[in-house]
Amino acid sequence: MSHRLPAPLGDVIDRSSVISFTWNGKKLQGFEGDTIASALLANGEHILGRSMKYHRPRGVLTADFWDPNTTVQVDDEPNVRASHRKLADGMAVSAQNVWPSLKFDVKAANGLVGRFLTAGFYYKTFMKPAKLWPAYEHVLAKFAPGGSVDLDTPHGRYDKRHAHPDVVVAGGGPSGMAAALAAAEAGSSVMLVEHEHQLGGHLLWGSNDDRAAANELAAACAAAGVEILTNSTVAGRYEDNWISISQRSHPGVIERLIKARGKTLVGAAGTIERPYVFQGNDLPGVMTSGAAQRLIRMYGVKPGTRAVVFTANESGDSAVEALQSAGISIARVVDARAGEGITSASGSKSRVKRVTLSDGTTVECDLLVTAVGWTTPTSLLNMAGDRPVYDADAARFFPAGPPDNVLATGGMIGDGSRDELIAHGRATGELAAGRAAVVRHRLQAATARAAAVDGPEPDYPADERTPLDRAQHPELYRSTTHGIVDYSEDVSSKDLFSAAGEGFDSVELIKRFTTATMGPSQGKLETVNTVAVLAEARNETIAEVGTTVWRPPYAPISLGALAGRINEPTRVSVLQPWHEANGATPILAGQWVRPEHYGDPAAEVRNTRTNVGIIDVTPLGKLDLQGPDVPKLLNLLYTNKWMALPIGGVRYGLMCAEDGVVLDDGVTARLGEEHYLMTTTSSGAAKIWNWIEMWLQTEHPDWQVHVTPVTTGLTSINIAGPNSRELLGRLTTDIDLDPTAFPYMNVRRGTIAGVQNCIAWRIGFTGELSYEIHVPSGHAVHVWEQLLDQGADLGVKAFGLEAQRIMRLEKGHFIVGQDTDGLSKAPVTGLNPLLKLDKDDWAGMPEVAWTMESGDHPVIVACQPDNGSVVPEEAAQILRAGTTEIVGRITSSRMSPTLNRSICLAQVTKEFAAPGTSLEVLLVSGERITATVQEHHAHFDPEGARLRG
């Protein structure tokens, strides 16, 4: 660590704790508290990367999070900010954007042809020959900056947290700490969020007094109960002060996303020091005054041996002191306030060597420190709707005035001594607490907790803070030479001039054309310089040019943190463990995991048709409807009539949306005088519940109907097959299963396998004699096992979703959303007798009426390929013979184990719907086959003798 300064310099490093790491494979050492960059500089490694386009060597410029060219690869993590990330033992650090090595980079040859590679050059070339563009593109992609992703990176530990603080303070400098302290003392719950690793802001690299004051304030915050989050960033401010905080310091977690509903947000982000634009401004060894001070005072690193300091403000003056304290010789202080300036810097490939001043003299040096002014990071305020306004006297943008629940303090709005900044922070904290109290009161008063609200609403405090002064500052953006404006994008002021000359002369257009401000520094360093150069090119003022809007996040945030713990729940029936234990192949059906089959779906079909099968149909949506007006509701939402359904009756119904398109279907049973059970499709359960509530609450609030979803409260089992009556009979004592006592499309309640209050109804989705039973879920496993036990001699076997799909297709039952689509109006189903146009009203009725009147709609038909061994794919198109005109498509198809042939449902235009019509079906393979439209939808037992038996 040849460039390490002696203590007491280096406040934040612990020289007793040595850390080993590698840099491009070379073993190096640093101290606990070092950033990667400070450790590298301490080892004399001052080139940390190469620039994106010209591959120029780059070093430390700002020595903080925004340092544009010090992003490195750390193990499997790309784009790590070396000037911010703390060094950790065993880190493998390597430079990015270099090939083949950092020291010798072939692409640096781009620099030689730079004059041809002006901003946006790629728009002007590579057009011809067109077929070569992919090859050019391939080469351009090789220049993609950034590190590498290791696709085997596991999803590490990320987490999220919700918080409800009164006040969130973004920025832990003197004003921010004072604001947090004052707010906490006023009774607010406060989160104080600091981007860097410790509280203090610019005091950390200030005088001894500054650092003492920082420690004192930080201790006071902690004592006052402020929640302090360091190495954390307020990343976004969204509507109603919904605030995202990226916390990189939570133990055991890579990064945590805190979502805080702050009642007041205090912006105390301070200022960001601007680089100066001049020829050679990106040479390693050129850095901001803040960078020099951070390196020396915080990390005890010597950034050079002989320095030129170009200063326009106190920060530059302070940097001179810091350099002197580090034993660095000051070759020259160039004072902008005295009219002095610098025009260019030059050096070897890897380091600044001399600086040319405005008066033409040159000064030898290996360090050039600039202090030319500040950028206000108004990002969070922009997100709150604030648009910054330029102040030429202070040479920076200031917030125009954020909304009432967002306050700004400190460097964001003015300048002052340490005490003035603290005083303003305290006043801001008190104001924030006062406003938060009002908001808290209103929120509580508007909720069920209203009774618990203390006292009357406090008065809303007005903003009576004494404003901070704005210090005069010379406008210093660019010298007389051209230099780099955007370090991450390699965009120079010359590029900006030429883009403006070409007509890309508004701040948004120039940004898009040159990509200035679009890189990983997010314009924090570059935006104002871009605006200033554009203003110069247009011969306008900076105020006239205006600035761009900073978008979230304030600082980049990992996808892992945004995702948090990956948690995508599925739903299962209580029988699922049984299914899995018994060889079921699972299938995802919407949110549900269900058994697709238990090995052989065709065998399951044959067994069900021959003996008896049972299937878990719990995902079927189930709504318990009670009240005197249920029939009116059913009459309104189903297309058919419901006023006369007797107790014990079950009826099928079809639902339409208001545009007449089929929405859902299912059966509804009348269990008692005012008690019904409705079933919906599995995927439609939630939607239909919402749909019913909407009609009840908005159109017919006078109707008395109570709706309770019971989808998982009841486990549903369908018992299907010739032996189903016998099987169920063995399990029930109080349900009379005699077909005359319990006919098809009827419902009974009773005891099954000793479980009371079961519901059983006879329906026929599979086409077999079948009983669907709905059992309280707590007893469902027992009932299921009893069915299997008691029915062993009857040949009972479980069957899965696939067997059910086959059987329903054999029976010709359509599935909403498969055989119908987003434009299928009710008449498409062919269920015209169920479309009761003589009712007063039902959802979708007018469109259905007009569609029936016009007759212009496709219809669902059953068809069978003439070659029964061919199963056309679902989605195979039906064409007018010999043409490519689409006249329909296959919507469902299977090989029928019952009929030993392929069977289909299809949607076809009316012209092709008549029974006996020959259809030409285009298979996915390109082959065309013929199929014949059947008389009935049911391929099997069209009279329904089996299910009615």
Place this chain on the structure above:
Amino acid sequence: MLLVPCPNCGPMNAADLSYNGESHRRPDPKTCTPEEWRTYLYLRENPSGWLLENWYCSSGCRRHFKIERHTLTGELRAPVLPGRKPGATQGDMK
């Protein structure tokens, strides 16, 4: 995220509610013309400004309610349950 005041539950994160869009009157299905019905189905004022719209407290009390929202600024007025008249501007929740 917007805080939307449910008349029952108080201010809720908008993501905990369902948005059912612009509120409009349903024509009499027995007597309406196709044009009237399709105006109801499809045509929308879609203003950049105050809009009376339908929300559903889908993760809370399951009440449908109407509320006036400014579609540019996100400001909200007092919510109303169906069948009642929209009231005056509610106190600012923000």
Place this chain on the structure above:
Amino acid sequence: MGKNKPPAKYSAAGLLWRGLRKQSWPRVWREPEFKSTYDVVIIGGGVHGLATAYYLASNHGITNIAVVDKQYLGSGGSGRNTAIVRSNYLTPEGVAFYDRSLDLYNSMSNDLNLNVMFSERGHLTLAHTDSALRTMNWRAEVNKLQGINSSVITPAEIKKLTPSLDVSADTRYPILGALYHPPGGTIRHDAVVWGYARGADAYGVDLHQKTEVLDILVEGGSGPEGKGPSGKVTGVRTSKGDIHAPVVVNCTAGWASQLSNMAGVTLPITTHPLQAAVTEPVKTFLPTVVVSGSLHVYVSQTDRGELVFGASVDPVATYNMSGTLEFTEELAGHVLELMPGISKMRLLRQWAGLCDMTPDYSPVMGPTPVDGFYVDVGWGTYGFKAGPVSGEQMAACVANGTTPELIKPFELSRFTEGTLVGEKGAAAVGH
């Protein structure tokens, strides 16, 4: 009428020549004077408006045109979309239309003498359920009949094309297959805007930026102030003054309802934000465009190495473009479902644009009940890919006074006639 003057020819030789001579390039377009009369006023300086102007000039010889935009060229959806192009739609109408657009995109760099960086990298729409797979098959079959290169491929084939995707079967959203569309890809959206702007300007079209339309002037209509059906458009009132013109074309997104309401025309549109985000750059690893409808996400990697993400529109209609945290959370969760290895990549920036959603996921194009007032609106989330063909067809519509066959299905009248377009079937995520 021909071109005023040919624009400076862009070429590698030109770059070299000007580089050597240190000569700068001329302006891409003029800063025109504001005139009070034009033959056609086009509202909206995005891809649609500029392409309409360009084709009116190049195909029909109509050059006395003003394109007005309240901000800068390409400031709306044209500059905010994720620049994906494809033609594998569900309906024959949709396929024919977008295929023409893809043709125009393919030859655009040459036609406009500006490299729009069309990257024909292939487009994958993933299916995570058997019903999604069925829809993919349906689209593939319709596409094939129209001569579109589009087919359903297996997880193993997907893995080969795009190794970063997790195609294992035990994920929450297993990848069961994908609709693969090799001609789909990405394009540099801003370049398309600038190419059309430069081309139109060269024909003499006046491009008025920072010129906001405050009212549309209509006479003789049946509504209030003589606006509305059976009226006749006479011009527009702008922030810079009135413009008289017998033809006004509304080529906006986000403000389409407002502007049409100014003419007394109500549209079947609700406006929702569509959000997008971009990561920091990393070395390229994702060679295709990947879309997952079930997970509401699409992603591609730019040549600069950034991942560009989009989703489906926000559920709540709003004109506020500030974006939401929830979008980034859901996006990240879903992207990591697809590509678990990229959790350490960082989101750099999020933004939003406004999308005008129609009930049938298809645009509204052509004449309106107000004579001379045309619309090219309702572009939902797919306006960018349709820009060139929309411009070409709208130009023909305006110049000839009849609606071309290609856009006939998209006329406004379909909503009163109840003849909606069938893209609704597969449009959960329309990218």
